[in-house]
Amino acid sequence: MKNYDVAVVGGGPAGIMAAIHAAELKKDVVLIERNDSLGRKLLITGSGRCNLTNTAETSEFIEKFGRKGSFLRSAFKSFSNKDTMEFFKSRGLNLKVEDGGRVFPVTDDADSVLNLLRSCLKEAGVSILYDHRLSHVDVLGNEDETSFKLNFDNSSLKAKCVVISTGGASYPATGSTGDGFRVASELGHRILPLKPGSVPLKTLEKWIWDIQGTSLEDVGLTFKRGKKKIASGEGDVIFTHFGISGPAVLDLSLEVVSALEKGEVQLLMDLKPEIGREDLEEELLKEFEKHGKTYMKNFLKFLMPNRLIPVFLELGDLDPNKTLNQISKHERNSMLNILKSMPLTITGHLPLEKAMVTCGGVSKKEINPQTMESNICQGIYFAGEIIDLCAPTGGYNLQEAFSTGYLAGDSAARSDE
Known part of the structure; x- marks a missing residue:
């Protein structure tokens, strides 16, 4: 059974960013995706043009997430909207700013964003498992350290740390069917009621x-x-x-x-x-x-x-x-x-399945905002839409995914320091 340093579950923007950064820190990383391709939901954001982020100040980002926004202060500090723009521009994808500070690739094509992220995964040496739907996670503990066994339909693997970035429960055709909420609940986390956002x-x-x-x-x-x-x-x-x-x-x-x-x-x-x-x-x-x-x-x-x-x-x-x-x-x-x-x-x-964003999810009170690590189960990290956070359209939710993904990947990779 293969043993990894970091296993990232969910190949959306949060999971991809977590995997890239953890691998850049010289960790053996596997990215697990239930579909036969990555980033399906990313491809439909911004009407297929991919509204990557917003030029707003950090204070406005926090305000957009309402009373829950202060939870994201550390994540936005670790990987800000400026960092996101630099990440893409430094790798050859030019960006443009439209009304309301919305940032898009000049290509007006989400495929160009996803192709760049795929290249980054390959360059960082991330292993990718497609068509792997997580059924449950076993916690393997001993006196020295905790590790995890991730179980799929016909296989399993082990990892020292797990980043759960499976998205919400909107647009299930993209793979966001709420699996992560079930797994998080089985690990002892409280799931706040799911509601449609941007619907x-x-x-x-x-x-x-x-x-x-x-x-x-x-x-x-x-x-x-x-x-x-x-x-x-x-x-x-x-x-x-x-x-x-x-x-x-x-x-x-x-x-x-x-x-x-x-x-x-x-x-x-x-x-x-x-x-x-x-x-x-x-x-x-x-x-x-x-x-x-x-x-x-x-x-x-x-x-x-x-x-x-x-x-x-x-x-x-x-x-x-x-x-x-x-x-x-x-x-x-x-x-x-x-x-x-x-x-x-x-x-x-319209129902949650037709919403652009899922509101509700894993309670923030059970996640350390400095690291995105679970307060309930050490070695488990959360990133992206699975967390009880949501904002209006305009690039804010995608930035939250990149920021929490980066911080979760960073924390998981450094967990043994």
């Missing part, structure tokens, strides 16, 4: 069926229950056959998912967030005066996509065949109301 939302209104596929750019979103605001932000929205999706929705969905546990949530969409209500009214008055003989239905083409116009007219109880010089003050106020706060009722969300 599309379902709506009560059926008119969205008629405009599915329509997108809105740079709209304001405010989610509320009664007078209490749950979340707000700006960005692009896409109407679907079940509700709404798009970057702005995904970014705010975590708070909405939690709020939905208590019932429906109201969404108010501001189609013109760049201008206040009073200024918008003044602008409309000028346009009405200038184009007084224009029909309402034709004027609205300048304000929104054509497919949204019938919905807007119905919500505002507006006559499409009235000319602008016939519009009353009451009708103008109705227009303003819908332009600044188009209502939708959020009734639910």
